[in-house]
Amino acid sequence: MDLFNSASGENITFVRPAYFFINGFSGISNMKYYYVFLCFVYIVSVVGNTVVMGMIILDRNLHTPKYIVVFNLAFVDLCGSSSLVPMVLYTFLSGHHYISYNNCLAYLFFVFLFLAMQSLNLVILSYDRLVAITFPLRYYVVVTNRSMFGITFSAWFSMVLANLITVGLFTRLSFCKSTVINSYFCDHGPMFRLACNDNTPSLVLSFLLPFLILWVPLLFILITYLCIAVALAKIATAQDRLKALKTCSAHLLLVAIYYLPIIIVFTMGAAIHPNARIISLSMTSILPPMLNPIIYVLQTEEVKHSVKKHLRLTRRVT
Template identity: 35%
Template sequence: IRHMEKGNQSTIMEFLLLGLSSHPEHQQLLFVLFLHMYLITVLGNFLIILAIAGDSQLHVPMYFFLSNLAFVDICFTSTTVPKMLVNHIIGSKVIPFGGCLTQMYFVFVFADMDNFLLAVMAYDRFVAICHPLHYATKMTHHLCALLATGSWIIANLNALLHTLLMARLTFCTNNVIPHFFCDVSPLMKLSCSDPSLNEMVIFTEGGLVMITPFICILASYIHIASAVLRIPSMKGKWKAFSTCGSHLAVVSLFYGTIIAVYFSPSSTHSIKKDTAATVMYTVVTPMLNPFIYSLRNQDMKRALIKMVSRKRFPA
């Protein structure tokens, strides 16, 4: 492993990503499993984007944000899984220090975007269900563009802050990352300098960025539940609660794993626990989103069938 001399101290310039398992028989199984999960994620989310773009009836705020979520999920999974698969094929686990920081930056960006888009979609459903007569005047194209642009700006600024703070740390002894990508928690554990500032920023600014949208989601769904309970038809109530239940399942999965990894005391962390949690929100959740958010939706089913029929029978 290459080192760079810095005064009397050598600084690590490369890391080793151990992956999910060191056992050869497990590695083969995990490679096949993650390859299939990645392909399903990319294909499922790409079909959602194509279906929404090709159906004029879906050019409304709800599906605008859903297409953004599908794009972000493709990028999110592509930030970590392909590198892991390539490492397995070529038999190398090395990642340069700069590449490690770049990967961490994009993980932060797309995790934040998932976070913001879940909140915006919850707000959109709140306006649609609780204020249906004012929906067209409130959820304008200008507001939708502003919410999407603002989310991208805040996500990139937040990722840049944490990446710059990580870049100031020194890594001089151990360079082995017991993970399948460069995550902030295992990197801080490897640092031979004081990471207390990084931890403080994660718990304060990082907590604010993650918890604020989560509170907005909870508030939106509380109002939605209150409005649904006033629906006289049991069929209408069940349909609305079924949809909200699916959304809340993804929200719980996404936020539960992130809070377990980043906002619990470092003394409670273990390698297996953190790895399992990050697999859930970086791989499993993006794979499930097309099914939960779209295939349970009659409009999306119609658009997908229409798109496939148009491809098979152009005339």
Template identity: 40%
Template sequence: METTTQDLSNFTRPVGFYIRGFYALKNGEYYFIFLAVVYVLTLVSNAILMLLIWFGETLHTPKYMAVFSLAVVDVSLSSALIPQAIHTFLFNSRFVYYNPCLAQMFFVDYFASMEAFALCVLAYDRLIAICFPLRSSVLNTNCKMMVVIIVSWSIPLVIDVVMVALIPPLAYCKSTIVNSFFCDHGPVFKIACGDYSKNWFMASFVTVALYYTPSVVIAVSYIFIIGAILRIKSSEGRWKAFKTCTSHLILVAIFFVPLYVTYIVAWALQPLTDVRVIAREPE
């Protein structure tokens, strides 16, 4: 691997990294078909949803502002991750240059954490609508929802910028093989030489602040929501209130269940950097 060396404490910055995640997949070049179908469906379905909300004046409500935000984030996250994976499958190109690697690291982490926050915003909307039905139009106006969405976009932005900014000072003198299927933050700093305790702390902070905290907020919200639903006297009213939450609960499960399986169960069994690697060392 060709490297460029600076004169600061033998600081070594690699030209790029090799992504090892899909190394052992047989006939991996055909997996791009599945990814392409998923990507196109994601783009089309979310684009239709955004257009319906944008041009439907009756949908200009706090709830659908939150849904629109989630759709934007979903498209952004898919665009940050899937096209590069398709390129890897099609051309067996596992090398990623240094700066594009950091860019992908930032955008994937940013949009993933934004998705967690967008689901949290939807939980907030359901909480107001079900727990305070008579005051919901006052407590949750379009203006207030816009502020909530802006805050939910800004917090991950600041934290993820700091997280990625701690990568360039690291030196790489042993390996440039990233044990993941994209330029993942943990696997990238774990192969650096020297002290990466700041990066480890930041990774832990990001996990707690941007993923676990929104899931806890959503769980607490639903404790209050369930309590409010149980206080509704008619079974029809309880079922109607619960139905308004089903689609959100499905999205929460789709996003957070794999996250918890990856970062909690797998962490207890093996190092974090090896959890998402679909690979083996060549014999």
């Protein structure tokens, strides 16, 4: 059976609308203040992630396996914000809620690709911390630039493939009824539920992908920190424990910022008002890309040192 066909062996005519209508924030009062907030968040995200990427490129001391992943996270955050926020602002500020069928699928692909890569980047960083603390003598043998490039490439490849399958399944759906998407972008769940033919493959994917992209990574991170806690308990002095734990502080904050809002929204389920759910989900999409670079600049000694060094050089030049 062809994965992308909703019925095998049948001559099917797929109804593809010219446009979808993104309903999103319509009907929510005082949204103009939220749009101002979105603009602020987007500007901080672009500047912050660009600074982090620039520091890593310019400072040879940061050309290490860990900062390959940090660079990738900053790149993903920058692209994720740029694929989502400008389009959201254009849609709701201009009042042009219609988006073409092909553009909507492309929109879905890129937004979900970068959201998923944020999760996998946090997993890779937790792996880096696990090896650094539990096997410190073997760290530079196990975690190399080559291995980190390989792991990062594998994450990109798997997420591109998963999102291509998601979009491919959408091309086999017929939209002969409503084309109004009750979300702030071309969202997977609200879209495939509009189909008037068999949407079972997309329904299965809607349960499978969050499990693989969100809950399995979160479980891996929790197990990682359980192993780290056991390793720290074996360290002789409290000062050494504190020093080792400090190296994990930035990553723990990133994990909390990314996963806690998602867990709260999904746990509350139907108890949360639809409008509040849309606002909450949009916040989970836009806040981590803004806060991640701030956390790394403030919490990571290597990045703080690099920023200070380049600021001093800039002052001398001027």
